[in-house]
Amino acid sequence: MRAPSLSLRALLFAPLLLLSACTTPLAHGPSKGLRLRHVVLYQNGLGYFERTGEMSSDKLALRFREREVDDVLKSVVVVEEGLGPNETPSTVSAHLPRSGRGASPEEATELELVFSPRPSRPVSIAYAVPTAAWKATYRIILPTKEQKDRRALLQAWALIDNVGDEDWNDVRVTLATGAPLSYSSDLRSPTMIERPELKGIYGPQSGAVGPVLAENVAARDTDADGVPDGEDVCPNERGTVQTDPAHAGCPSHVRITASEIYILQQLHFDRSSDTLKPTAQPLLDEVAKVLLENPWITLIEIEGHTSTDEPNATDLSTRRASAVRAALVKRGVPSVRLSLRSYAADRPLDANTTEPGRAKNRRVAFNITQHVRREENNAPTRTTSPITTEALARVPEGAGRIDASSGSYRYEIANPVTLAKKSSALITLINRPMNGDDVLLYRPDPAAPQSSTHPFRAAEIENKSDIGLQPGSVSIFSGGTFVGEGVITRLLPGERSTIPYAIDDSTRVSQARISLDEPVRIVALARGVLRVTDRQRLVTTYDVEPGHNVPNTLVLRHPRTFGYEPVVLPEGTEKTPDAYLIRVALTPHKPTKIAIEEARPVERQWLVLTADGERLALYLKGSALPEGTQKRMARIVELRRALGAASDELGRLREKRQEATDRAVELRENVKAIEKTPQADKLRKMLLERLESVTKTGDELAVKITQRSDDAAIARAELDDAVRDLVIEEDAKAAGGNP
Template sequence: MPTRLRMRAPAALLLASVLTSACAADPAPTRDLALRRVVLYQNGIGYFERSGALRNDRLKLRLRSHEIDDVLKTLVVIESGASTNTATKPSTVTVLLPSSAPRPAEGEEPEPTWLNVVLSPRPTRELSIAYAVPTAAWKAAYRVVLPDRDKGDKTAAASKAALLQAWALIDNVSDEDWVGIHLTLASGAPMSFETDLRSPRFIKRPGASYDFGETAPTGPVYAERIAIADQDADGIGDANDACPTERGALNPDPSKNGCPQLARVLLSSSDIRILSLIQFDKDSSQIKPASFILLDEVAHVLRENPRIRALTVEGHASSGEKDPWGLSSRRASEVKKQLLQRGVTTEIKTSGAGETKPIANNATEEGRIKNRRVEFHVEHAQPESDRNVPAGRATASALSQTAPAQTAIRDLAGSVRYDITHPVTIPKSSTTLVTIINEYIPGEEIFLFRPDTNMPGSDRHPMRAARIENKSGFGLQAGPVAVFGGGTFVGEGVLGKLNPGDTAMIPYGIDSSTSVEVAAKEISKPVRLISLARGQMTVEDSRILTTTYSIAAGLQAPARIFLRHIRGAAFTATDLPPGTETTQGAYLVPIPIQEKRSSTLSIEERRPERHVLDILVTDGERLAAYLHNSRLHPDVEKPIREVVDLRNQIGRITRNISAIRTQLNDLGQQSSELRDNIQAIEKTPRAGALQQRLLDRLGATTKQMDDLMAKLSTATVDLAESRARLVESLRDLRIDEVPESEDEKTGKNGAGKAAP
């Protein structure tokens, strides 16, 4: 008979004793302890709670062989009302382990085993036990319903945000039905390990012949590894834009601008078109007084048409203006200010497009005047009646009512827990779906240009994507995403883990009607002189990488396209468009677009590079370029200027010598040809006159060669003297590192700017 270890324990206790034994055939008291609660984790661990009344002193648990060790580690036994401080003492708990069973063959299911929990004396009150065992991890699946352009979806939230719905797929792979249980789904993955607790373990002790002290031997110490995910969250948000509408033509003729009869505001049943020019001077956001009449008309239309619920004023800049992104935004803000002062109560948003959307040629002043403008994009406040909405359309408002969330969400121990709010029944060997999220979050439809080898054509066309921002306050787990738009299914994407505050762009299809062309060029530009010593000049160049994106938007284009621009190694870009998001190794650059319109953006990145130039062999003009860009003290600049002038002089002499030698070579060939011709006709009596002409030409050529030889001799002497003077000037010339000026620092930074 096996020896049993008994011990008194408080109300909640872990394993009281572990003892290997052959189990006798006992009735199954687990029928008395019904399954009450299940907590499922995403690392394949499940936590199970049971409670009920025992009919004898033995609880018999039917387990699979691979579950035994996990039960031994996590088993908790609680007797209701029992305490070491009361008259009702808790029972002594003894756990009897089954004999080790042979391992099943590969592909075979292990035979179930029985674990006996003996309580002495038998509890007379309700008993609860809890333990953790391996089980199937729950999975997440999502649905994103994009803001509907169709005004049939009249839900205010749906018009400004995306509907996010999430389901949990739960697999009951156990041998029992889960009936009326309280189910919790945890997003975290608590640390859990496979541990062999059943097999006897003997610890080898060190040998000792004389020291019988009480110090126990130490075992191995294992390192604790903490893996930190590189989450790069970004945290920058962007308001939802209205659907784009057609823009009016502009008239830059000074004789006609500002005339009341030409300030046209056209209102139709479907949209508003404002066809005129709001005038701005170069680099200015102040509206010219001549445009106030147009603003009066715009304000009148907005006041008289309350169905217009939102107006977006989009500012634009021309090429050559300073800070085009900020300037275009300020122009839009100034127009908004003027409209509000005229009593407009419509919601007005502002945005700036920089110089990315020219409507005229920026190479001419007339075209630049046209491009310094604002545009008005509107949407209607009064939606169509419900009878005009086709039955069964999958709009956000409709779908939000079909799948109400069945969970209470809380944060516990660093993980999100979804507590299902009603009892759940899941038959064994079956799967069920539970709605865990059903709420509106910031979201919009966008284009995402990100060439991907898994998406053919993505190197020329952008992908349609759902851009969502996790404002739920809880992390979203990875899973597939079904995307709906316009009342129907439009595609499917994959969502990675999304932390609170993170933004995700979920591609779900490619748009072949919109094209993106990418052109890149790289040049090197002299920046400054750094130092000079022993005839060598250390200089700094700026390696400039310019990438130009040309976007031709097709039909049904969203309000924005995000360009995934890979950052060049060690390059830096600044002055990027507002709202640019940074990811690891790339920028996500937003550009406002309109259907059937073209936009262009140039991103300039710079990288400093140092070089050492040998002054004796480097072209003087190149040396002068570094000197021109450096701010030097006059006492320092003067000797360097003299050296550069000498190097330019050497360059001129060298080029002159090269030209003389070329002429000498040509004249030498002519002289050789003349001698050959004279020799050929010298015995011909009738060629006397011709021979004389050839002799005269040979004499002239010889004289030219003599003159050039004299010039060559002089130039050679001059070159030697100039070289000697240069060497002498460099002998003691030394300049320590020159500090970088603020202008030079600014010049290193790249810029993101639009091209005409």
Template sequence: MPRPLHTRFAMLATVLVLTNAHAAQDADAADDGGRVVAVSLSSGGMAQVRRVFSVDGNQTLHVQAPLRDVDDWLKSLVVRDPAGTVAGMSLDGPAPLEETFRTLPFDAQDMAALPDLAQALAGTRVRASSGGRNVEGVILGVERPAQGPTPAGEAAEPAARLSVLTAPGRIDLLRLGPDATLEILDDAMRERLTRAATVTGLGTAQHARNLAIALEGTGAREVVLDHLVAAPVWKTSHRLVLQDDGKARLQSWAVVENATGEDWRDVELTLTTGAPVMYRQALYEHTWHERPVLGIETGAAEPPRRDDSAERPMAEASAASGQLMLNRAARVAAAPAPAPPPPMAAGSAGAAPAEEGATAASYRLPRPVTLAAGGTLAIPFVDAEVAGSRIAVFQADRGQRHPVAGVMLQNDTGVTLPPGILTVYDPDGAHAGDAALAAVPPSESRLALFAEDRKVEVTAETRPQEDITDVRIADGVLQATRVQRLNTQYRVKGAPDAARELLIEVPRRPGWQARSDALSGETATHWRLRQHLDAGAQAEIALVQERQQAQTLALLDADADVLMRWSGAAADDATRERLRELADLRRELAGAEQAVQRADGDLERAQANQARVRDNLAAVPADSTLGQRYVKMLADEEDRIAGLAEARDAAAAKATAMREMLGSALAKPAS
């Protein structure tokens, strides 16, 4: 990065003015574009350029920026002025010609001919002269006589005539000859016409914009500009030279390209590496708020989800592993043979030779191609017979009751088929629908779904289920296996007039497994069930999705009811009896602890009553009848407190004993 300047600086943040006018450079303007003194190239494909300008007092800096770099200038420009501030920056807009003529009564074509311009300036006060004659007034219009042959057979030169309303209210006609002149007397219109002429003259230099940066400061000084532009990524090549002493010499070379559009002379160059985030924003373009468009409802079916991955067979169940595995479908009815494709038209172009590379496929067209500039060419590059069986696909996550008609397309061409739109025709040549085809590697298959099959209906009903399959106790912790199941029943009503091969796609759940007699395969995202349907047939397909979850419970903290519930789920009698024993001990412990709490409450209330009696005794004479009564009550309460304390100690001892018994029972190893 260029070395920072230790001066106060002003950053262009809000004072950016875009104007259609091309500002003329003032006498105090610096128009040399500054000196490029430093460039920092980033591995992210950006160049930070530092320019230095010598200025004196208030001055305007002028820099020609390529049009492609204007967005980056507006995004990144920073001005460092040691004795001044930035007043603003102006530049022509993205479409100066269009913006300039938007509010004018004439366009650029009208300015090419005086009669056209005069016609467009109707209502403007002018002074016109032609053929030695002068008129002054308001333009009413221009009359253009029709061309036609003269009596001698020669073509007459057309002469437009200008109609002017003069001051006395008279209408004068002035023939506009080759020496005609037109002077605009309206100051505002004359200024607008001058601006239009200036912008029109700049129309040939639309590849660049003049940036005018106004500075307000005092004294002679150097002003620094930093900005970013797009640049080629610089490259590195290393050389390592090994030596006999176990050391080596390394040379690293950088490949740098200057794509800034201007020369570098004695530039300080910095190369940076890393992974910076780089954005480009269309700051220089007009931005309009887009209103939503209300669509027209049609009868077309909702586009189905595209098939993006290959199907693979389900793993066979393994009885030895004891784990739940996905079952391969026991029986899958054979699909009917696809109808032969319609014959290719005579004289159709042959397939292009193809080659499958490590990461790409290439097709070489067999013939030279001729195409005019601006033209379009359509030419075949694959012409092969491939396997494609019709199928009805019910996508459970689509939310529809009808499946989608499709083709299971197998790529037998030996080379990857590129992705794209697929237009499907029926065997009789009628258009059946369109499909979105993902890339298909050689020998793989993809579903191409092209229309809703409204003759087939599929409904689904799902019931959740949860079971405890294993309960064990170890080190005072209950360990259980919980099995969650989703039992889904698909009811299918087939087409009344033809058989169907039905494929049901069910979204895969992370951590879940599937079981079904109809399970035939899986993709990266879905399970697939297959069912053959005869014409008018109905069928039911069952699918079980399940997953196992381990659950633990600290038995010392579990109450008796929880322990009894878990005893009912125990897998063996020994665990069941032990949980019931623990539940009894936990219930007795809970009763002992409740007895301690009751004793504590009774003792607190007795002590509070004793304090009340003592306060009452202090308020009356001790030898009075009431005083003697309070003395007796104190003695009785003291005896009661002693008994309560003894009962509380007994309850606490029992609770401690029960806690120790529960701990011993938990520590006992499983039988």
């Protein structure tokens, strides 16, 4: 007995499923007129299949693998074409045998569609099932130095697979870059859902130590966080790239550099406690995630810190670091990657003179102490071939139409595709010129150890078209031959990408960095404690020694230093969220130097009585104080200089007096040694004269020391009196600006 079916009006229907054994034999496959017409392949492994044709009977049997049936049941649609407004479509039921327990996922099963009455017009049947994802691969043919048209030729190819049991004969194929959500579900038995499962579109790169990704410059990124506005959930708030699309572009609590992990919301502890606060749990989750997603970091040092008012500081800071390590191990981080170090109160973040400052110092921090070492790929051997831009530009594009919507692209293949079952095909999607050139890229990468001293050869292309390029491998050709392979990340319209493909060992780049502190201004003064602002400068110099036959341009990537802002950058520098890109004109064998200066304000506290007078004068010079306060501070600087001069002179006088005292002791011992030797009278007389002179010098020095001690005491008293009642309050407006 068959259950009643839902009426089909014009388009979409929900089939009524009977989960019982079929009582009549089924045809193996669709009728000859209802054949495969259209296939849409997505890059996340889904395929949409559409069949059209006329029915030769009122029944249609479709054969699928057991693992495909549930996906067909939840997605199948039937369209009876050409119905008029007053015509009633056929009713449709779907019948299938119930799945047997233990059935193989590859076992064949059949779905029977029953039409009542048999349709007299063409019918379209469509469904979505998992299939092999299509992959993108690229070729870039770079222009030669002699070529006036500085444009590269970009070819995009698509590898498609027919993994089914049916040949594709003159099938219309569409390749889509989107990733429609899809979940594994069992509609025929009460089992738990295990989808979604996320897999990359590529397997391991054969023969590669690790992929060296392209350097992209985004065209539209309002908050400069590296996430395009079209994908940024927080477009006006600087954040980070997140694996979860729901948080893409939103701020993260953890940032990672080549040597440190920065926790933007610190792990703090209560006084004398090593217990992690509840607010630390999300931060620890994020730290663990960063470590697990970055296996190139082989050893992390967990630093324990305390404030000066906490007893047993060394033991307490060790226990704090141990608590954090235990929490990370619990989250899956191997303990061998975590070491402990106790700094007690030796490295304060803030002054220990106030409770807010001490609270900041009760913390745990992280340092990267070991990186993974990897082997480097050698640049490929060049061989002569007739590959030129002009020759390859004649290859026709396979994509007859390219549609872009909602951040994804659909490539409609121009000609029907014939592809035997269990086989693959490579189709040309794009073949067009783009702005591009051969450049050097200095960007040290862990996947290529030599890149720390030698720049990459790189293909730089600018996507000024309306076509988005998907991730894939890139084969680079130059001078009529293959010169290397790179990896392109997703490249949207308006973006520029610099794709490394080889190491240029004829060119050497060395860098040096120095740190300088400069006094800026006085922030506040109270009870003799002076708060000042310094400018901490980092000056990085790059020395470039170009080799032979180098490109005309070097793109130098200088990573931003956390907390610092640029002061001196070469003209034309491009800023990205995490680096500065500097373009340097090159001449073979002509060295060049690039200097980059960054700075940040640093606040410090000094006791005026012990501060350096000359440095105090520099702080005063950079401060905008009221006239009366300015004069009083000038007097304090004068007194501090006088006290410093007196203290310095006292030090020199005491040193000389000590020398005189030591010399007198030595002379007395010599005189005593020859006291009973008659023939040494002349020598004894000379030694006694010297002893008298040294003693006299010592007495004179003692008088000077007394006088200078009095001068220093008077200067100290005057300085103490001048400082005691002077208060300088912080100027909120000035404090908010950069020094």
